[in-house]
Every structure is written in structure tokens, then in C-alpha cells.
Amino acid sequence: VHKQKANVLVIPYKLKDAQPHDLSAKEKDVFLAVSKNINDLSNGKNQVKFSFTETIELDKTTREMDYVSWWQQKNWNENNFDGSTWGFVYNTLLTYDKNLDFSNQDAAILIGFSDNSSAAIGEAMQFTDDPEAQSGKKRQGNVSWVAPIKTSEGVIANSILLYNLFDEHVVTHELLHLYGLVDLYGAPSYPPFSWMSSGSFYSLLPYEKWILGWLPDASVYCRDSKIDLYKEEKNISLNFQYSIGDQSYLIPI
Numbered sequence: 001v002h003k004q005k006a007n008v009l010v011i012p013y014k015l016k017d018a019q020p021h022d023l024s025a026k027e028k029d030v031f032l033a034v035s036k037n038i039n040d041l042s043n044g045k046n047q048v049k050f051s052f053t054e055t056i057e058l059d060k061t062t063r064e065m066d067y068v069s070w071w072q073q074k075n076w077n078e079n080n081f082d083g084s085t086w087g088f089v090y091n092t093l094l095t096y097d098k099n100l101d102f103s104n105q106d107a108a109i110l111i112g113f114s115d116n117s118s119a120a121i122g123e124a125m126q127f128t129d130d131p132e133a134q135s136g137k138k139r140q141g142n143v144s145w146v147a148p149i150k151t152s153e154g155v156i157a158n159s160i161l162l163y164n165l166f167d168e169h170v171v172t173h174e175l176l177h178l179y180g181l182v183d184l185y186g187a188p189s190y191p192p193f194s195w196m197s198s199g200s201f202y203s204l205l206p207y208e209k210w211i212l213g214w215l216p217d218a219s220v221y222c223r224d225s226k227i228d229l230y231k232e233e234k235n236i237s238l239n240f241q242y243s244i245g246d247q248s249y250l251i252p253i
Contacts, residue, residue: 006048008175009105012055013092013112015062021113022055027166034171041195041204042214048175051105056096060088062114065163069119081139085123086146089159093149102151107158107178109171114164121163122170124177128157169195169202181208206248220248 010031012023031050038048068075068088075084082091089110093100102108127148128134134144149156158178162170173195177183185198194205209215 003106004046006046006106007104008048008050008107008109009100009102010050010052010109010111011093011096011100012053013110014055014057015065015112015114016057016059017061018112018114018116020055023052023111028052030166030168030171033168034175037168037172037195037202038175041209042212045214046179053100056092056099058092058112062117065112065114066117066119069121069163072121072123076137079137079139081137081145084145085121085161086125087139089125089161090127090149093151093156093159097151100151102153102156105153105156107160108156109160109162111162111166112164113166117164119163120165121161122165122174123161124174125159125161126157126178127159176204179212181212206246209246210248215246215248219246 010023012021014020028050035048035050038046065088068083068085071083072085074080075087081087089108092110093108127146129148130146133146137145139145149159160171160174160178162174176195181196181204184194184196193201193203194208195201195203196208204214206215206219210217210220
């Protein structure tokens, strides 16, 4: 989010037994729509430029890729890095590094399809040198799962893996993870009206925009004392001027 202009390399991959699938002009237009979404959500503060490579052909079969999808949690729990989505991205980018040019790229998206599978993956990953993050799971050689991917042209620390899951909403959602936003779905009371919720909300909460620097401090109001929401719910009155755009009100509880 601190980089005004981000470059993202889109890498289509073909599984060993899958039908050839080069990205069509219509599919590439989806990425143009995603770029516009980021520009609009940030009020022009952030732009994304997508570049496309030729399709890379993998030795992995559809069944093997399905296992990566189906056993995501199992592989995580059993510390099976090579069988995980993280391992797939890490190993694929390094294996095909010699065929790809990562110069000036801030992130990589691996995208693949198989007509013979109903499995799907849409996952964003942030690799990092942060000591606290690296104190977690270790793979072979006592290397952290989240160790950055060191290509010939430089480090790739942000990536997205797509498998049989591709549309404007999915790509925008996953890309917003790379900007630092978290999922808002999964709980009975998840907040609606955000791209990070389930459904197809083409907006963000004002609070999300604020933490990304996409909503000015002047549009954020903070109460200076704590309140008991249950005791005082009838006494809380908030006034917003919708004519001036998004606003956020922070209430300590």
C-alpha cells in the first residue's frame, strides 16, 4: 500500500494432463477491471499494472493439484510445505525462474484451469523476512514457510494462487489481501458492504480505507471516552454528512 504504482506479473500455468488454456483477451480484460477497482477504491492513490507471461507447462497433474486444494489444512497442520499451496507457489516460481523475468515486479499471480476438476483455490500469500512471522512453521533446512522467494531478478514477497477460480471479484479480493486487508467472512456477524466479505460488494468499509490511507483523517471521528454499548445503545447518536463521501466513527468500548 506504500507503493503508489505496483507491478504484478500474471503467470498462466498448464497442468500436465489439462487442456491448453492461454489467457484470452476477455480474461485479460478482467485484470484491467481489477486495476480500475484499486484505482477507484484508493481515490487514485494506488495503481496496479498487470503484465502477462506465456503459459508455463507443469509436470503436476490435475489429481495432484486437486490434492493441493483438498488438503490445504491437512498439509498446514502436518507441516507438509511441498504439498501445500505455499510450497506450490514457492517451488513453481523458483523452478521456472529461468524462463520468467521478474524485473521490477512487486507480486506474481499463478493462474491455472482444469476442465476435469471441481477443486478450486483462491489464496493470497505474503512472504516476509519479518522475524516474528518467520518464527512460525519451518520447512526442510529449518527455513520458514514465509521466507521470501529469491528469483534471479529480485525478491518476490507477494503472490496469489488461482486454480479454477477466476473473476473480477476474486482477483480484487485476493489483491486487497496483498495490500494488508483481512477476510471479513466466516463469522455469523461478519460486516457486509466490503469486498473482503462474502458476496459481491464492490466497496470497502470506511475503516478499511482509512487503515490503507485511502480515507483522510479528516473523515474519521474518534470518541474520546469508552462506552458500554449494551447500557447506552439508546443514547448513542451519530451524525454523518453523506454528501461529503465516506466517513468512519471509532468508538472505544
